[in-house]
Amino acid sequence: MKIVGVAACTVGIAHTYIAQEKLETAGKKRGHEIQIETQGTIGVENELTQKQIDEADIVILAVDVKIAGRERFEGKRIIQVSTEIAVKSPNKLIEKAEQVVNAQK
DSSP states (O other): OOOEEEEOOEEEEEEEHHHHHHHHHHHHOOOOOOEEEEEEEEEEEEOHHHHHHHHOOOEEESSSSOOTTTGGTSSSEEEOOOHHHHHHHHHHHHHHHHHHHHHHH
């Protein structure tokens, strides 16, 4: 499965990057391709390409604030949670993404 997403917390420092790391680790552990863009105090990092978004089976938005470029995900299956959920329960979140994608097949 291909997963893309965005992590962005209110302060744009710790939780943004912790959420990215936890989601990418959990996704890879379950055998998925996963790329998480961060939108923090220093701007956008690991910016997703339109090709990555188009090829993704699902989008995970671990965000506590309004993000830039949300319209890029129009028409995609999206799971939106707080960064806290992504930090505390990344494995459950990846499992939820699997369930959503598998239910659509």
